[in-house]
Amino acid sequence: MKLPLRYKYIFFIITIHAILVFLAFKWLSENKLYFIASEVLIVISIVISVQIYRDFSRPIDFVRSGIEAIKDKDFTIKFVPTGKNEVDVLIEVYNLMIDQLREERIKLNEQHFFLEKLIEASPIAILILDFDEKISQINEKARRQFDRKSEFFIGKRLKELNLSLLNQLEDLQDGDSKTVKINGVETYKVQRSHFMDQGFRRSFLMIEELTEDILESEKKAYGKVIRMMAHEVNNTLGATDSILQTTRNYLSEDSFLDLREALKVASERNQKLAVFMKNFADVVRLPAPKTENTDVAALVKSVGVFMRALAEQKGLNLHIKVGESQQLWARIDIAQMEQVFVNVIKNAIDACQPGNSIELEVFENHIAIRNNGEPISEETATQLFNPFFSTKKDGQGIGLTLTREILLNHGFSFSLLSDAAGWTTFIIGKIL
Template identity: 50%
Template sequence: MKLRTKYILFVVIVHLLTLALTFYIFNQNRVFFIISEVFVIISVVISIQLYRQLVSPIKMLLQGIEAIKDQDFNVKFLPTGKYEVDELINVYNHMIDELRNERIRQEEQHFFLEKLIYTSPTGIIILDHDNRIHQLNPKAIQILNVADKKLIGHELSKIQHPLLEQAADLKTGETITVKIDSINTYKLQKSHFIDRGFQRGFLMIEELTAEILAAEKNTYGKVIRMMAHEVNNTIGPVNSILQSALKTDTLWQTQTDNQLSNALQVAFDRNQNLNHFMRNFADLVKLPPANKKQTDLNLLVKAVLELMQIKARAKNVELLFQPAAKPFIISADVHQLEQALINIVKNAIEAIEDKNGGLVQFIINVKTGELFITDNGKGISEEESTQLFSPFFSTKKDGQGIGLTLVREILLNHGFSFSLKTIADKTVFTINMK
């Protein structure tokens, strides 16, 4: 039973009893009867006023409770002039102000966090309570290169992606570095937050490729410059002495078999080869910014094929290229990109060990802006694939390990993405020129 009902019921019973007593008094003394009736009327009036004073605050409280239920923190009450009621109203109004301010703070923090996650240069994947993907930011979608609709609602361990497969085994607080191919390196870190009293995980994917490549280039650049300085300082004077000796005829008058002069000539030639060897390394360090111009990729590939025809015929390798129907215009530094393609074709030819010959094929996909260079050589193992573009790494016995590194630097210089993989017994070098 409501308090209001109890109060009304109590007042009615009391006044009914009072009226009954007044009728009894009427038979005894009419003056007392009139006084009793006046008292009853005054009591009724006072009861009504007390009802209004007591019940109206309760009504206001009920309205305030309904507003709080509806999360409407803009409902406030004006003072009534009654001390007790005004104290209650002040407490309520203060509580509403605090709730409203707290909600504003929470909303501001929420929107700030959402914007921070959305614009973060780090890929962020938020998981639900069942370790399923709940939300991804744009950077995570870009890194994974998979539509978010194909990821949301799925468990990490059940998604076929090299990064997510590694992340599925991570425990909260753990960090690992993953190299998914010969170029791209990522740092995976798993952490958690509390959502409504329950723990939820999230995964951060940070791309380290640019930092690692820059540090790597800085390191091997210092080594190469030091080597070049020492070699040049030695080769220059030695070659000068050898040339002077070879040109002095009086030194060889007593020599009938020319063994000494021949030995000096061999030493001179070897020094020249060493000098050329060091220049190859120096070219890698001194690579200038790409001087991009509009050029037709069809013509560039044809020029590279003409240059490499003699080497290909020597190994009985066929170079095949079907140009695009229309000019395929790209923005590139012709000299740098030509050198990169020459190195790629050279490696492809040398990878073909079949004495019956092989095939190196160029394919241009106009729609995607990709150039594919395929060969049917010996292929690339999984161990080799992660190190192919590393400086000084080579699969050849006499390789210097700078050919693919130079290719990498040139393509990165152009902003082109690329990959080198063996697929179905064919090695494919893919360059995305868009």
Template identity: 60%
Template sequence: MRLSTRAKYISYIAVLHLVLIILVANLLSENKPLFIASEVFLLLSAAASIQLYRNFMQPIQFVKSGIEAIKDKDFSIKFVPTGKGEIDTLIEVYNLMIDQLREERTRLHEQHFFLEKLIEASPISIVILDYDEKIDSLNHKAQEQFGAVAEQLHGKALNETNLPLLHELVDMQDGDSRVVKTNGVVTFKVQRSHFMDKGFKRSFLMIEELTNELLVSEKNAYGKVIRMMAHEVNNTLGATDSILQTTRNILTDPGFTELKEALGVASERNGRLTRFMRNFADVVRLPTPNRATADLSLLVRDVSTFMQAAASERQVSIQLFLPEAPIVKSVDTGQMEHVLVNVIKNAMEACAPGNVIGIHLTQSLLLIKNNGTPIEQEVNASLFNPFFSTKKDGQGIGLTLTREILVNHNFGFSLKTEEYGWTVFRIEMEE
């Protein structure tokens, strides 16, 4: 068993004075005055040793108390000078250190509080990861963005969630920045960075939705181009067609029959080009929805009846799954009818004979499904881009108008082929 320095010192002083007492008793027992003087000296020596011991132990006790206070993170304890030089120097250093630690802790707490408030008030979604790259916390904006599943994300890696957006970010490294589209329409700018926590690196993601800004900027850009094209083309075609018709009327001689037919073909071509430009102009001139209360069940049934003849020609079946009770929503009936016609028409064009189009309607969802040709992965992100089309002679007008109508109605939407093989156009009608 190892003795402490304190025990060794006490043992040494005790043994030393015991030996001295025995020697004095043996050597000076007959010389009373010297014996008494020696005993008094030994007594004073013992008292001096005790005082020296206390003086040595006082700094140790002081250091011990200071260490305990620091361990308990109590930076309010300070020591009063004792009047002893060495100890007062130590007390001065300790008190200065405590003041600095207290100020530093206060500063860190204030910074931490400020950063917490800043993160919570941020208009950008922030996802903070822990040391193992698992989701540790979400700010208020991120909780709003991920909705009901936000609480289920804690403790999961990005690839363990069921959110397509987070799956797209798995391979991002600190310092990376990218633009991500989740359903062909909703666009996010994502940046990944890191901070140091307790000496270790922790990453975080900043997710900013750009959808509305991009849609407005996009529409302003293509709207200006379309208006300029329509103005030039319509002015030219109007004058040209007038000349063609006048010339045809003048050419009454039978010898000019072939020329008259050629002029007629040119006039028809002008008409098709006019209609072509009118389709583009419709995207720009799309009015604000004139909303009124309508039964969506009835609207879906009417449109499916209208499209039934075209579906029968393709040997495609349209199946309705409608609730018994009316689904009443505030919509622009004409514009929503255009959406349904366009989506069902696209579904039919993707189907082969024997395929099925299923239309499912609930209080908050409208799903138009088909088991025809699936959408290729590289095409999916571009589906709702203005005037994008996979058809040979397609103008890309249908989905562009559909997008504008649904955005103006504040309805969420997506179009993709699900894992089970059906392609689903999903319209979310939460108000």
């Protein structure tokens, strides 16, 4: 093992002085004056050597103390000048370095604290990944958006969370952005980027919800078109039907039978077209809900009883899984929510074949209406709540559009998806 420099110096000094003592004793022992003088000089040499050793070891001690302080990340320790130039230069350099390190550390801590506060207060959901692509941190917006605590996310990969939104982001690369739509309604813009941490790349996801903005833009767009169409069509239909009725009345009943019948058919078609336009206009003119405290469980049960006859006509089994004493109180517009339940159950009936089942069930804070009829494809699921989208040949897409508007006005969440078992479930959530 290699000896430290101080030990080498001590060994060298001891050896030299031991030799000097031996030589002085051997050569000068008979001359007492010279012997005493030589011993005094040797003592002085030892004192000087010890002082030199101390002078040399002091900077080393300073350096050692400074290194220990830096290892402990203690940047508050500073050394006082000793009055010796060589040591004071070292102390001055060390103190200057410690000041700079302390300032840099304070600056980094302040920046880190500011960044943490900024991430936590961000209106955009942020998920930060570690070097192994596992989630290491999420902000408050993400916790509220996914309605989960931090412990649910930390240490897991995106695909391990089994959340429909995050499942679609597994293949997203750094620098890419993607617009994701789930439940046919909720729309998110997701961007993945990275930062450097200890010389390595770490990724993070920013998830911005666009649902309200898109829905508002859609509503303004189709509302303007429908109002314009309704104005033009109703004005034309009114005048046209008046002419048809007047012309038909002028024709005698005994003659022009074919013409009278044709005018009758044209008039009826006008009236159907007027009803068609009225249905569209009702979506735009939907009033704000007039809410009152209502037992939603009882309302679901009554609508289920009302729709059971229609289901049985088609050979379906409609089960109402609402207990006799079960209640779910909430402030709703009874007429509007009743229309929602009717639309959803009617769609479930249309999707079923004889022998299929429909189930209505009320839970602690949500309602589920499910059926085991024809499942909804992934492509269709993303468009279900688009304005006036319909999978039926003669469908207008008004039912789900009206349902969407009513539920949004009530502040209720909703989704319509098919599972692997073949059940399609319409969930109305956040009732309380």
